[in-house]
Amino acid sequence: MTTLFLAVTGIQPALSQTCEALREGPSGRVVTISDGDTFDLDSGLTVRLVGIQAPKLPLGRAGFEAWPLGEEAKAHIEELVLGETVTLHYGGETRDRHGRALAHVTVEGEDGPVWVQADMLRHGLARVYSFADNRSCLDVLYAAEAQGRADRAGIWRDPYYAIRDASEVDDLLEREGRYELVEGRVLNAEAVGNRVYLNFGRIWREDFTVVIENAGLRVFAAAGLDPLALDNALIRVRGWIESGDGPRIEVTHPEQIEVLARP
Known part of the structure; x- marks a missing residue:
């Protein structure tokens, strides 16, 4: 990443089918599909597609309501990989706490x-x-997402996945516990103890806030980035909506933030 955080204005990185940051892992045939981002190989390994989140399905969870387009996402990935041999590629941690492989995945298509x-x-x-x-290859994945959004494909036609306005506090509070994309201008960025707060309103106990804890600040520092530089920037942040002195999202790494415009 050559600029502070992930700039989504201007020239987008070219969409490619490879990413040099990844290392090749095992291959296997896909035998079952759970949802739009999880499937099983004939080796018994469960693969979770790292770097994306498809609309969720209940998968046996009592009381869980399917997200819109969950079945469509599952059907698309079934058409793409079910019964096919795929290759896993790793760019970070290779297993989650459930033992699933966290991998980027390629499959042979008509054109490669x-x-x-x-x-x-x-x-x-x-x-x-x-x-x-x-965090590998996120610039290319963001460009692919931006293309889908520009084309109003799939979820981007459904209000459930709309980008939220940071000033709409009540709307955000109603979405507590949901993964959301939120846009707004940072009114001020300030360090308090071992945290950084990006405040989007004057009443910090009520308005939307981005919180970066000490562990996250270490990730920012290792990347050579200073979140305090986001003061007065127009940004898009993504994460899980929490409620605590107003709606908030905790940011653990710089790539959760896209800079739309600088002061």
Whole structure:
């Protein structure tokens, strides 16, 4: 990443089917699909497509309501990989706490290898979803998501996935516990103890806030980035909505923030 955080204005990185930051892992045939970002190989390994989040399905969870387009996302990935041999590629942690492989995945298509994550994003059937320990190739994935959004593909036609306005505090509070994309201008960025707060309103106990804890600040520092430089910037942040002195999102790594305009 050559600029502070992830700039989404101006020239986008070219969409490619490979990313040099990844190292090749094992291959296997896909035998079952759970949802739009999880499937099983004939080796018994469960694969979670890292870097994206497809609309969720209940998968046996009592009381869980399927997200819109969950079945469509599952159907698309079934068409793409079910019964096919895929290759895993790793760019960070390789296993989650459930023992699933956290991998980027390619499958042979008519015109060469297809990067499954980028394909799902371009079709509007997933959003970029990253972790501090798995941040490879996110610039290309963001560009694929941006293409899907510009084309109003899939989820980008559904209000459930609309980008939220940071000033709409009540609306954000109603979405507590949901993964959301929120846009707004940072009124001020300030360090308080071992945290940094990006405040989007004058009443910090009520308005939307981005919180970066000490562990996250270490990730920013390792990347040579200073979140205090976001003062007065127009940004888009993604993460899980929490309620605490107003709606908030905790940011654990710089790639959760896209800079739309600088002061």
